[in-house]
Amino acid sequence: xxxxxxxxxxxxxxxxxxxxxxxxxxxxxxxxxxxxxxxxxxxxxxxxxxxxxxxxxxxxxxxxxxxxxxxxxxxxxxxxxxxxxxxxxxxxxxxxxxxxxxxxxxxxxxxxxxxxxxxxxxxxxxxxxxxxxxxxxxxxxxxxxxxxxxxxxxxxxxxxxxxxxxxxxxxxxxxxxxxxxxxxxxxxxxxxxxxxxxxxxxxxxxxxxxxxxxxxxxxxxxxxxxxxxxxxxxxxxxxxxxxxxxxxxxx
Amino acid sequence: xxxxxxxxxxxxxxxxxxxxxxxxxxxxxxxxxxxxxxxxxxxxxxxxxxxxxxxxxxxxxxxxxxxxxxxxxxxxxxxxxxxxxxxxxxxxxxxxxxxxxxxxxxxxxxxxxxxxxxxxxxxxxxxxxxxxxxxxxxxxxxxxxxxxxxxxxxxxxxxxxxxxxxxxxxxxxxxxxxxxxxxxxxxxxxxxxxxxxxxxxxxxxxxxxxxxxxxxxxxxxxxxxxxxxxxxxxxxxxxxxxxxxxxxxxx
Ligand SMILES: Nc1ncnc2c1ncn2[C@@H]1O[C@H](COP(=O)(O)OP(=O)(O)OP(=O)(O)O)[C@@H](O)[C@H]1O
Ligand SMILES: [Mg+2]
Numbered sequence: 001x002x003x004x005x006x007x008x009x010x011x012x013x014x015x016x017x018x019x020x021x022x023x024x025x026x027x028x029x030x031x032x033x034x035x036x037x038x039x040x041x042x043x044x045x046x047x048x049x050x051x052x053x054x055x056x057x058x059x060x061x062x063x064x065x066x067x068x069x070x071x072x073x074x075x076x077x078x079x080x081x082x083x084x085x086x087x088x089x090x091x092x093x094x095x096x097x098x099x100x101x102x103x104x105x106x107x108x109x110x111x112x113x114x115x116x117x118x119x120x121x122x123x124x125x126x127x128x129x130x131x132x133x134x135x136x137x138x139x140x141x142x143x144x145x146x147x148x149x150x151x152x153x154x155x156x157x158x159x160x161x162x163x164x165x166x167x168x169x170x171x172x173x174x175x176x177x178x179x180x181x182x183x184x185x186x187x188x189x190x191x192x193x194x195x196x197x198x199x200x201x202x203x204x205x206x207x208x209x210x211x212x213x214x215x216x217x218x219x220x221x222x223x224x225x226x227x228x229x230x231x232x233x234x235x236x237x238x239x240x241x242x243x244x245x246x247x248x249x250x251x
Numbered sequence: 252x253x254x255x256x257x258x259x260x261x262x263x264x265x266x267x268x269x270x271x272x273x274x275x276x277x278x279x280x281x282x283x284x285x286x287x288x289x290x291x292x293x294x295x296x297x298x299x300x301x302x303x304x305x306x307x308x309x310x311x312x313x314x315x316x317x318x319x320x321x322x323x324x325x326x327x328x329x330x331x332x333x334x335x336x337x338x339x340x341x342x343x344x345x346x347x348x349x350x351x352x353x354x355x356x357x358x359x360x361x362x363x364x365x366x367x368x369x370x371x372x373x374x375x376x377x378x379x380x381x382x383x384x385x386x387x388x389x390x391x392x393x394x395x396x397x398x399x400x401x402x403x404x405x406x407x408x409x410x411x412x413x414x415x416x417x418x419x420x421x422x423x424x425x426x427x428x429x430x431x432x433x434x435x436x437x438x439x440x441x442x443x444x445x446x447x448x449x450x451x452x453x454x455x456x457x458x459x460x461x462x463x464x465x466x467x468x469x470x471x472x473x474x475x476x477x478x479x480x481x482x483x484x485x486x487x488x489x490x491x492x493x494x495x496x497x498x499x500x501x502x
Contacts, residue, residue: 146499
């Protein structure tokens, strides 16, 4: 493995001309994006535009066909990619939470640090309990996922990712499966994270959240980034007709 | 007490010649029954354990990226699932038995290193194991792709994902079918009679060949023993199933 010379002055995640097809269907047609350390970036766009595909490419759940994605200088599009090294740096939270149903909330959080990082159990447990507190789930340590509400499960999932101490967190429509009241509790958790300086990339339909928390917004359509900018200009001065139409429908 | 029971059945045999419970009052026959019962229990326990091991290993091999490995497992399953266990027993003992080396413990008699009991254990374990492979495989397939992805995105490798996530979930899904197959296996051990394994059926048949009046009594005992043996197995499996049940998960 080449020693990475990445410094925090450079983009933490840097995608250049990413292409990805499923069979004949080209889903990403040259996506580029730079995310600096501490950024909170929102990716929005109509259904099927390739948002999930893109975000899954960043932690190599989907291999890319061409182009480059570097995470702290580590090239993801590399046949000899050390996925473990990459995934230690990149946390991911899914729409459907995907908790381990046979493990309690606490055990869900503890599993990866113990098995992957081989950290001692008591140390991991202390950290897991702190994380439970951080996502405001005290008292639910010993509950199984099936005994928790959607919003609670999603916050366990966030804590589970954080337990690996990632440098960047990916969120793929993590509130889409929740009812409106519980959306807020999850968004507050993510906002707190962003405010603490965690680098976040979110695929979301929550425009209020994007406007308030994100420092950069990307609008994608049919596999390309149509337009991007900081929320202030993005929401008021969108130029592209496709962006305007999307915003008019959703706002 | 015992004496009066024995007297009662001795009396019964004299007044009702078709109900000669000889194994109750004749110590020689009692010993034969107990020997047979013990052999049946050994055969059942050893085959149950071996067939489960074969099932787990086979199911893992079926997930192998190597095609020939999968083909070998598939061939094994087809052979053992689609042919009668009775013929398998005969084949193992009489056909394969010719080719296994023998040794001479007393310098006179040549004894094959695998006895008929050994062949019965091998043959029956592979027979039930073939079904167990299928049972575990469908359990493994029931684990959602998204749960595996969550595990991998936390940095767990394939093996860790298997051990800590897939297998514990797959096992729970498999237990009811496993239960059925093991019940079948215990009942199938009676077929070892064809290669003269001295299990319960063999002993009871010998008894009523010697004492034809004991035939009905022997059959009654046969049913009773199997009702109790299988009952114990089912009770244990059900308790295990309940113990493994995850609060709030599944049906
Ligand atoms: N594994 C796959 N195999 C084949 N096609 C896929 C696969 N994953 C995604 N696609 C296709 O790629 C396209 C983009 O999908 P993607 O999930 O990235 O969209 P999205 O922007 O996340 O949409 P949504 O807002 O509905 O989640 C869709 O047409 C989808 O059918
Ligand atoms: Mg999506």
